[in-house]
Amino acid sequence: MNRVFAPLELLQSVFAALNKRNIHRAIDQFADEFVFRDNALDLEFTDKERLTKFFQKSLELFPDTVVELVSIFECDDHEIAEWKLTTTHTEAFGSLGHRYRIALPGSTIVQTKHGRIIRWSDYYDQLASRRTKLGAFSKSGSNTKRPTAIRLLP
Numbered sequence: 085m086n087r088v089f090a091p092l093e094l095l096q097s098v099f100a101a102l103n104k105r106n107i108h109r110a111i112d113q114f115a116d117e118f119v120f121r122d123n124a125l126d127l128e129f130t131d132k133e134r135l136t137k138f139f140q141k142s143l144e145l146f147p148d149t150v151v152e153l154v155s156i157f158e159c160d161d162h163e164i165a166e167w168k169l170t171t172t173h174t175e176a177f178g179s180l181g182h183r184y185r186i187a188l189p190g191s192t193i194v195q196t197k198h199g200r201i202i203r204w205s206d207y208y209d210q211l212a213s214r215r216t217k218l219g220a221f222s223k224s225g226s227n228t229k230r231p232t233a234i235r236l237l238p
Contacts, residue, residue: 092156092158092163094113094163094194094196094199094200094201095156095163095165095192095194095201096153096156097109097110097113098110098113098201099151099153099165099167101113102139102151103149103150103151105143107136107139107140107143108136110139111132111135111136111139113200113201114132114135114200114201114202114204115197115198115200115201115202117130117202118130118200118201118202118203118204119202119203119204120135120138120204121203121204121205121206122138122206123205123206123207124190124206124207124208124209146171146172146173146186148171148172149169149170149171150169150170150171151167151168151169152167152168152169152170153165153166153167154166154167154168154189161195161196161197162193162194162195162196163193163194163196164191164192164193164194165191165192165194166189166190166191167189167190167191167192168187168188168189168190169186169187169188169189169190169208170185170186170187170188171185171186171188172184172185172186173186188208188209189208189209190206190207190208190209191206191207191208192204192205192206192207193205193207
């Protein structure tokens with residue numbers, strides 16, 4: 085049986101699970117019906133299997149990724165997190181490779197219901213993230229739809 089977390093604890097638990105490379109624990113915090121939106125890559129997932137593959141590919145391309153929560157807020161059934169992602173990206177130049185250190189600020193807005201995530205939206209600078217390969221991977225076969233507006237405040 086999965087533990088039901090308080091909203092802020094739920095958001096923190098997903099980030100902690102991803103930092104520990106425990107994708108299945110992170111995915112378990114999502115409701116059966118959910119929307120995960122990466123606005124920088126223009127991707128949307130509503131299927132846990134596809135979201136799992138997205139997280140797996142992200143860790144494959146950026147294996148040293150760590151997300152540090154800077155601040156976190158709660159407003160009714162919404163939680164807002166400000167975070168800083170750090171990782172390294174290697175680009176090949178002929179037979180040589182160049183490593184870029186990435187320090188990327190971003191934010192996540194989450195909506196919860198009955199102790200599970202029903203909507204997750206990430207916002208960050210797509211060009212600074214160097215995550216375009218993830219967008220190309222995920223668009224093939226992803227269940228992308230145009231998002232509906234998220235109401236932050238009543």
